[in-house]
Every structure is written in C-alpha cells, then in structure tokens.
Amino acid sequence: MLRMVEAETFLETADIETSSDEYARRFQGDVGKWFLSIQEEATLRMLAPYPGATILDLGGGHGQLTKALVQRQFDVTVAGSSEACKARIHSFVERDLAKFDVVDFLNLPYNDRSFGVVISYRLLPHLKYWRQFVAEMTRVAEKCVIIDYPNKRSINYFGPQFFKLKRQLEGNSTRQFTCFTEKELLDEFRLQHFGSPEQYAEFFLPMVLHRTMKMAGVSNVLERSSRMLGLTARFGSPRIMKLIRQQPARSR
Numbered sequence: 001m002l003r004m005v006e007a008e009t010f011l012e013t014a015d016i017e018t019s020s021d022e023y024a025r026r027f028q029g030d031v032g033k034w035f036l037s038i039q040e041e042a043t044l045r046m047l048a049p050y051p052g053a054t055i056l057d058l059g060g061g062h063g064q065l066t067k068a069l070v071q072r073q074f075d076v077t078v079a080g081s082s083e084a085c086k087a088r089i090h091s092f093v094e095r096d097l098a099k100f101d102v103v104d105f106l107n108l109p110y111n112d113r114s115f116g117v118v119i120s121y122r123l124l125p126h127l128k129y130w131r132q133f134v135a136e137m138t139r140v141a142e143k144c145v146i147i148d149y150p151n152k153r154s155i156n157y158f159g160p161q162f163f164k165l166k167r168q169l170e171g172n173s174t175r176q177f178t179c180f181t182e183k184e185l186l187d188e189f190r191l192q193h194f195g196s197p198e199q200y201a202e203f204f205l206p207m208v209l210h211r212t213m214k215m216a217g218v219s220n221v222l223e224r225s226s227r228m229l230g231l232t233a234r235f236g237s238p239r240i241m242k243l244i245r246q247q248p249a250r251s252r
Helices: 021-027 029-047 066-071 083-094 130-139 155-170 182-191 207-213 216-228 231-235
Strands: 054-058 075-080 098-102 115-120 141-149 194-201 239-245
Touching (some): 021 029, 021 083, 029 194, 066 098, 083 098, 194 231, 207 216
Parallel strands (some): 054 075, 075 098
C-alpha cells in the first residue's frame, strides 16, 4: 500500500505544530475536553456506516481522535509531514494499535483508494496548496472523506482583524488560518467526484471565548441554547464535513 519516499523538506508541514505538546495544551482542562468530546461524537456518528474501516488520518499527530478510533477497532494509519509528528501517538504505534507514516501531503505515497475513509482535522485551513491536498486525499479514499474547516459565515470571518487579541488570549500556539465557504469546498470536492455532504457545525461562539471563560458548564449551556435557536446550524464554526465518493476513481 505504501510507496516509499525519500526524506525531504515538504511544502506543507503545518501539522508539525498541531502535533506538538504546546498545541495540545490548548485542549487541556474541562473546556478542552469538552471541545474534543464534541468533535469526537460528531466524527463517530459519521463513521457509523463503516465499521472496522481502514482510516487514514492526515495530519493526525495531534492524537485527538486516535484513541476513539482504535477503541472502536478501526484500522488506523496516521500520516504526518515529519517523524516528530508521531510523538503524541507513540504509545499506540508501539503497541501496534495504529500505524504512522511520514508523507508529503501533496503527493501521498499510497495507491488509489487505499483506505476506506480519509480524515483530516486541524490541517486544511493552514495549507497554502489546499486544492492539491483535496485532490490527493480524495484519490486515496475509497468511500468517503471527513474534514473540518472554519466557516466564513461565522464570527471566525473577523479572525484576521482580531488576531492580535486572540494571540494575547491564547498564546503563541494560535495561528492565522483560512476560512472557507461551503460552496468553494463543495466545488473542489465535486471536481474529484465527491459529494452528498453531511455537515455538523460545532460551536456558535468562538472557541477563544470559551477558553477565556474557562467554565465548561456555562459554555455548554450557551452552545446548547445557540443550537436550539438555529444559530449554530446557520453560523457555526468550525464545521465537520463528510463527503462520499460519487463515481469510480480515475486511474493514476
């Protein structure tokens, strides 16, 4: 399945930061655990039709989903742009519960449709060549892909204007990122014959606000209220999106 690649400096290495201990500290404490529980529950719902599937987690060295996927007996391969990205999932790899590969995200070393499902969280908004990344992740997915992305139709749209304040509140682990409209992503995935989107908006209020309040119970009440009022479905971000293969893959 894996085509060997020589060690080199890749063009896209954003996952090195998201795989770090410093980045992981953004998800510590009650609020951080609450963030991850929302993400995990939505992801597992989307994966329910594919029990035991082979899963490629691109940029998943942060380990946010590794434990949940392994516990549900998915066949998990995490791919990162550097050997350093393995650190946070090292225990799973050492126990043969998951595999880890160093890859070029823009030229994945796998054959077409090598994995049942390809997922990628915390990566797409930080890529310069995101269209090429979409082409590669869809090429190696047999059934579906699942991504997360910041929605332009949300408070995140004003992120660049408030970036300095956000960095003061969150520290140096926060980064600039690209927001997307649903249409521009769907158009790109449809070029690769993926569609039938299923989406789940995670939060209405900015995550930085919840981190600053440090009150998971209050945040949960605020977000539940926003979801009941329809605000999250309309303006929520980040969004988890699942897209299903619509036609047989083209030969490469």
